[in-house]
Amino acid sequence: MTLPFARSAGLALVLGFGLAAAGCSTIPSRQGYVADEVLLSSVQPGVDNRDSVQATLGRPTFTGQFTERDWYYVSRRTRQLAFNHPKAVDQTVFHIRFDEAGNVASIERSGLEQIVSIDPMDAETPTLGRDRGFFKELFGNIGQVGAAGMSAPTQNNQ
Numbered sequence: 001m002t003l004p005f006a007r008s009a010g011l012a013l014v015l016g017f018g019l020a021a022a023g024c025s026t027i028p029s030r031q032g033y034v035a036d037e038v039l040l041s042s043v044q045p046g047v048d049n050r051d052s053v054q055a056t057l058g059r060p061t062f063t064g065q066f067t068e069r070d071w072y073y074v075s076r077r078t079r080q081l082a083f084n085h086p087k088a089v090d091q092t093v094f095h096i097r098f099d100e101a102g103n104v105a106s107i108e109r110s111g112l113e114q115i116v117s118i119d120p121m122d123a124e125t126p127t128l129g130r131d132r133g134f135f136k137e138l139f140g141n142i143g144q145v146g147a148a149g150m151s152a153p154t155q156n157n158q
Contacts, residue, residue, distance in 0.1 A: 027080045028089075033061050035075040035092050040109075043096065048104045053096060060096075069098045088115055 039056055048056070057073060064070030073094040078086040095108040132140065 025081075029078045029080065029086060031076045031078065032074040033058075033094075035073065035094070040073075040094055043104060043107060045104045045106055050098060050102045053104065069100075071096045071098070088112060091115060 042056060043053055053071070060071035061074040062072050064072075073092075073096075075092045075094075076088055077090040079089050080086040091112050091114070093110045093114060095110070096104055097106045097108075099105040
């Protein structure tokens with residue numbers, strides 16, 4: 001009887017390790033514009049205009065904040081391990097600038113070098129005021145209401 005039990009226990013152990021290893025695999029993800037190199041390389045400054053760019057590449061991911069003459073196509077691939085934050089593996093930002101007539105004036109391409117990693121600190125921010133503890137904050141006002149010299153003004157009707 002111990003041989004079938006040992007086999008099933010071993011099988012359960014192997015399956016458990018397999019499930020644990022599957023939970024630690026990376027999760028790939030794609031965000032934004034799906035870039036096609038052939039289409040991106042077909043847009044030429046001085047040849048194309050807004051209508052031809054939109055017909056070739058589609059609507060931009062976003063336009064410039066201060067002017068409508070800047071179009072951005074952003075594509076990003078990320079990988080995430082279990083519950084960690086996703087990490088960028090590849091990024092392409094395709095920036096098309098138009099002149100006043102609506103013709104393509106310039107094209108710029110950038111990648112991962114534009115990503116900045118910000119690591120917030122856990123230090124306390126110094127503030128003005130008193131440094132009071134938890135219980136002082138909680139029970140500090142007891143006895144303050146109605147104390148001597150703190151009474152409300154009275155009205156004299158004579």
